Amino acid sequence: MTLPVHMLVMPILVPLLAGAIMLMYDERRRQLKLSIGLVSCLLQLGVAMALIDRAGGSAVEGRNIVTLYLLGDWPSPYGIVLVLDRLSAVMLLLTALVALPALLYAGAGWHRNGQHFSPLFQFLLMGVNGAFLTGDLFNLFVFFEVMLAASYGLLLHGTGRVRVGAGLHYIAVNLLAAMLFLLGVSLIYGTTGTLNMADLATRIPRLTDAERPMVHAAAALLAGAFLIKAAMWPLCFWLPNAYGAASPPVAAVFSLLTKVGVYVVIRLGLLLFGAQAGLSAGFGSNVLAAGGMATMVFGAIGVLQAQDLGRMTGNLVLVSSGTLLTVVGLALIYDDAPMLTAALYYMIASTLALAALFLLAEPIGRKEGGIAGLLAITAEAFGLDAEDDLDEERAEQNRPIPGATALLGLAFLSCVLVVAGLPPLAGFLGKFGMLSGAIERVTVLPGLWGHWAFVVLLIVTGFCALVALSRWGIQSLWANTDEPPLPVLEILPILMLIGTVALLTIEAEPALRYLDRTADALTRNQVYIGGVMTAPPVGPDPS
Secondary structure (H helix, E strand, C coil): CCHHHHHHHHHHHHHHHHHHHHCCCCHHHHHHHHHHHHHHHHHHHHHHHHHHHHHHHCCHHHCCCCEEEEHHHCCCCCCCEEEECHHHHHHHHHHHHHHHHHHHHHCCCHHHCCCCHHHHHHHHHHHHHHHHHECEHHHHHHHHHHHHHHHHHHHCCCCCHHHHHHHHHHHHHHHHHHHHHHHHHHHHHHHHCCCEHHHHHHHHHHCCCCHHHHHHHHHHHHHHHHHHHHCCCCCCCCHHHHHHHCCHHHHHHHCCHHHHHHHHHHHHHHHHCCCCCHHHCCCCHHHHHHHHHHHHHHHHHHHHHCCCHHHHHHHHHHHHHHHHHHHHHHHHHHCCHHHHHHHHHHHHHHHHHHHHHHHHHHHHHCCCCHHHHHCCCCHHHHCHHHHCCCCHHHHHHCCECCCHHHHHHHHHHHHHHHHHCCCCCHHHHHHHHHHHHHHHHHHHCCCCHHHHHHHHHHHHHHHHHHHHHHHHHHHHHHCCCCCCCCEHHHHHHHHHHHHHHHHHHHCHHHHHHHHHHHHHHHHCCHHHHHHHHHCCCCCCCCC
């Protein structure tokens, strides 16, 4: 096997080794651990960029390429297999683009507020990357559990009664999701005899009348598990409290976790229940589309009633997740690749902007007076004596920069433009693509009320986000001119995320072209199935 093929396991191996090395040092070496973590994140970013090129850039005449890594050199569907296609490569890159600024932000002092922050951060990335790469349901469960176990520690990292309460609710809900996942996997294996996703996709059209209800029931259990993670209504009540209570760098990287749920829904929904699934084609699509729209409504109401930026951003995560789930549901029904292309582009832009908003919440909240001061939850509840006050050591290490309010205001405005879907940034391009795709579909097939409802909700939720965020920003930034302390290590990661959104906007044409081929491969999955099922083992080295 050549080196580029071995690179396929690097997104899992690099954070695993980094986290293991960190555990060899005690908590007095936090700065060394942080440095190891930053190197790990940089390596993951480089590998993700190389894998993006391997999944799509080297394709002949735009043909989609599927790359396999056969662990143990056992052929599919008998062995453990890692699969790289365009979608998994995009998700790996998005993970690296969020993780690096979040960990850099933690270097301003957040990593010192509890035990084992840096290794937990790496193990979380290992679980997320593994979930994006695995080609079978059992290892998806394994990586799902690794991700959740690390997220429990990160959410509880620090002090405060509110954080502990939200963390316990988060743990209880996700343990329920893990139980549903395990039950669904067991039922699928007992009925079909396989857990390989591609092999399962070939068997579903040939299910007998006795087997089909069992597989549908198993799929419903799996959907429950991942829709809890994707925070679809009515399974989403835990998210605003949990994300709002987390420390800023943890909340920023948690914005990826809902995308893990969305990714699995996209992958399994279009692979197992797409147009080629025979009698099972479109299974659950109406529920998915309706639930996604309900999530958009619930999130928009939550954004309007939220009194602090952390909870407001948590509800915006619901709006983003509901938007994506609605498009996936409609794509399952109508095989709608153009809307899926725009949704994937919107997912990247909104995730970056939401991560930046989570990081912005704490620096803006330091400003004296204004709505941030009047409506802040007590320092005792959050344990702010240990977390939010810059002590002399942190102030010495992270000297504040001049013009802090102006920088915070510009960064906040950029995030508002993205999440509200206003020009000229990438959020507008993504929402415009989804709107134009939905309207084009209803002009060809009149009477598609689901598409019209989605068009209305997409506009209304954007308007709600604009109103709520503008109101909060005016009261917290414009009405109060005091300069908050703003270390370079806090504003730099925010600017990195916003700069990435700007780059995504500038390079919209090649990005959309790449994502268009991604969506086409998802809705016509023969390339994925053929690539996984026909890859031969390498065999012994002839030398």
